[in-house]
Amino acid sequence: MNTMKWLIQREYWENKGMLFWAPAIVGSLMVLFSGVMVAFGMNMNLQIDGEKIARFHEMTTIERHDLANAFGAAFPMVATPLYILMAFLIFFYCLGALHDDRRDRSILFWKSLPVSDTETVLSKVVMALVAAPLIVAVIGFIASFAIMLMGSIALTFHGLNIFSDLISATSFWLSPFRMLSLIPIYLLWALPTVGWLLMVSSWARSKVFLWAVGAPLMSGALLAWANAGFKLGLNIEWYFTQVVLRLLGSVLPGNWMIFDQGARQAMAQADRGDVPPASQVAAFYNEAYASLASPTLWIGVAAGVAMIAAAIYLRRWREEN
Numbered sequence: 001m002n003t004m005k006w007l008i009q010r011e012y013w014e015n016k017g018m019l020f021w022a023p024a025i026v027g028s029l030m031v032l033f034s035g036v037m038v039a040f041g042m043n044m045n046l047q048i049d050g051e052k053i054a055r056f057h058e059m060t061t062i063e064r065h066d067l068a069n070a071f072g073a074a075f076p077m078v079a080t081p082l083y084i085l086m087a088f089l090i091f092f093y094c095l096g097a098l099h100d101d102r103r104d105r106s107i108l109f110w111k112s113l114p115v116s117d118t119e120t121v122l123s124k125v126v127m128a129l130v131a132a133p134l135i136v137a138v139i140g141f142i143a144s145f146a147i148m149l150m151g152s153i154a155l156t157f158h159g160l161n162i163f164s165d166l167i168s169a170t171s172f173w174l175s176p177f178r179m180l181s182l183i184p185i186y187l188l189w190a191l192p193t194v195g196w197l198l199m200v201s202s203w204a205r206s207k208v209f210l211w212a213v214g215a216p217l218m219s220g221a222l223l224a225w226a227n228a229g230f231k232l233g234l235n236i237e238w239y240f241t242q243v244v245l246r247l248l249g250s251v252l253p254g255n256w257m258i259f260d261q262g263a264r265q266a267m268a269q270a271d272r273g274d275v276p277p278a279s280q281v282a283a284f285y286n287e288a289y290a291s292l293a294s295p296t297l298w299i300g301v302a303a304g305v306a307m308i309a310a311a312i313y314l315r316r317w318r319e320e321n
Contacts, residue, residue: 003115007123008131009213019127023082023136027143030081034147038154068165073281075148076179079140083253086136090128090190094197097124098315099208121198121312123218127185128194128251132267141176164227171281178285185288186253188297191304198311201218216244246300254284256291259300263287 012019098121152162166172198213220240227234246259256263291297 003119004123004126007115007119008126011123011127012131013129015093019132020135022089023085023139026085027079027082027139030079030143031146035150038150056126064160064162065165065169068169069171071148071152071162072166072169073175075144075172076141076148076175077152077281078144082136082140082143086132087249089136090132091193091197093132093196094124094128094251095201095208095212096129098198098201098311099204113156117316118312121202121308123307124198125194129190130183133183133186134180137180141179146296154256166225169317182242182253182285182288185256185292188253188301189259189291190251192246192300192307193248193304194312195304195307196247199307199314202311206234213248216247242296250300254288256288256294256297259296260291260294262289262294263291 118286152166153275155162197212200215201208204211222245223234223239223270224236227236242259249258250253252258258264
């Protein structure tokens with residue numbers, strides 16, 4: 001346990017610029033730009049149920065309560081750009097996680113320590129699937145809260161004080177915990193991409209990005225060519241979605257909306273204009289939890305675990321041969 005903790009700390013300090021400072025800077029810029037927009041957007045109008053309310057003090061108690069509920073439920077979603085950035089950070093972190101040690105020969109030093117290849121690879125998996133999402137989630141909460149606070153203060157200048165409604169809204173207090181509860185689900189859905197990238201990072205001697213991205217795309221292109229030329233009747237769209245895209249895009253947060261058909265259909269129903277925003281956000285969380293029953297998820301988990309095991313073996317084999 002102490003060894004794993006030390007390895008995770010090592011990964012963090014070696015990649016602090018990528019895993020901490022990059023999202024911290026982007027989060028700060030989001031808050032800054034939001035502040036500028038609030039400062040220059042004082043003449044804003046609000047629409048509820050498609051009807052414009054020229055002056056906020058005309059809102060009824062129910063409308064104010066609905067607005068506070070929407071704010072409370074959706075404010076963590078304000079950090080969506082950070083979560084998209086996280087996907088790219090995890091992608092490139094995994095891509096170089098095992099290759100960089102071999103490229104600069106520092107692997108010889110690490111192999112001289114009483115640390116197994118299994119522990120080394122698993123520490124990188126934990127960093128990619130647990131530590132990095134937690135870091136980004138915390139930064140996202142801080143940025144989202146600051147932006148929501150600025151928006152709420154701006155509303156007071158228009159005669160609308162929603163602080164009391166916001167503080168009394170259950171959704172406001174539950175939203176951070178709901179967002180954190182998605183991390184285990186994200187971990188499972190992201191395993192195929194993390195496993196694939198670590199396996200390629202452990203195997204490829206050079207041009208890791210080309211191998212990691214080019215091999216799945218080329219296989220899909222060749223399969224599409226063979227299917228068209230020889231009339232094989234293969235479902236190429238399924239291959240690109242469930243194989244190529246899962247290998248390359250599973251680190252994208254909320255990817256179950258892409259790969260799980262049931263989740264897509266349910267969200268399409270919840271995305272109607274007559275559904276309150278708070279209910280739409282609740283539907284997003286519900287479908288995330290429901291995706292745990294998807295066979296697609298567990299097939300991907302099995303494939304991801306197998307590729308991580310292959311990465312462990314290849315890391316050992318590469319240096320022994």
